Amino acid sequence: MMTVDKDTFLKSDLLERYLTGLTNTQENLEVEGYIDNFPEVKEVYNVLQNKLELVAFANAEEAPVHLLGSILETLDEKPVVSLNEKPRKPWFNFGIAASVAALVFAGSSLFFYIQNQDLLNENQVIVDELYDLRSDINQNNSKLDALAQQFSQLNNPETEKYILKGNRRAKNLKTVAYINPKEKTSMIDVVSLPILPDGQEYQIWAELQDKQVNLGILSVKDRRLQQIPYTKDALGLSITIEQKGIKPNNNSTDTPVAEIELKLED
Structure with missing residues (x-):
């Protein structure tokens, strides 16, 4: 049956x-x-x-x-x-x-x-995940340390705050610079940047007595507090629109779309 x-x-x-x-x-x-x-x-x-x-x-x-x-x-x-x-x-x-x-x-x-191979594979996956988790924790700790340092600089009474607003060529541009001449630190917060045509970018400059010093490129992707090089004896800050792919030097090829004078004392 x-x-x-x-x-x-x-x-x-x-x-x-x-x-x-x-x-x-x-x-x-x-x-x-x-x-x-x-x-x-x-x-x-x-x-x-x-x-x-x-x-x-x-x-x-x-x-x-x-x-x-x-x-x-x-x-x-x-x-x-x-x-x-x-x-x-x-x-x-x-x-x-x-x-x-x-x-x-x-x-x-x-x-x-x-079964043993499957167990070994599962163990390896767990080890890899733990390694990734440890790496993420280390990265997060580094970010937290950097943020703590930035907040410490912002709360320092010696830190000066400068707001750069765009002119008619960049009406919605707004950045905030934080400069501490005692600690010799500089930070900038990119609040808003108008979108530029392809092939152009924003660059920030330090104005000295007889020259300009390029401090880097500003991007809409960098809308966060970031470090910029501290420039001793700087008289002002300016932002210009430059052509991409041209290595920055000490001479801007455009008039500023935002600028401000600095009052720094060593």
Whole structure:
């Protein structure tokens, strides 16, 4: 009586136990019913049978010569076996059983190996995540330290605040510079910058008595408090619109769109 579908049957061990003679009468009838009714089961049965026979014969050892006489004497005492009967081969069954055990052991070893590899991979993922987390923590700590330093500079009574607003060429431009001549630090907060055409950029300058010193490029992406080089004896700050790709020097090629005078004392 077939109680489960053929796929569930093939996943069970009934077919293997049937081949090794480890099933009872009811299980034999059930297995033979599946073999007769399902070509897929019959094909698997034939494949397993052929493989087990090959393994059994390969593992068979030649019987010692001195056993031949005993075997012949035993045969004389046994009744003749009918040609229609299939003689049992206990050694063959034991060989198949041993082979099945070896296959099960090999399968188990492979399963545990795969499980171990999966565990190692999971451990490596955890290690990588911990490393990334530690890196993120270090980066965040560095950012917090930088912010703490910036706030300390902003709250320093020696820090002067200068607001640069754009002229008619850059009406919405607004930046705030924080300069401390005692600590010799300079920061700028890019509040808003009008969008420029491709190929142009904003640059900030320190105005000295006889020259200009380029302090870097301002970008709409840098709308945050950032450090700029401190320039001793600076008389003022200015922002210009320059062509991209031209290395900044001490001479601006454009008139400022924002500027302010500084009153610094050393």
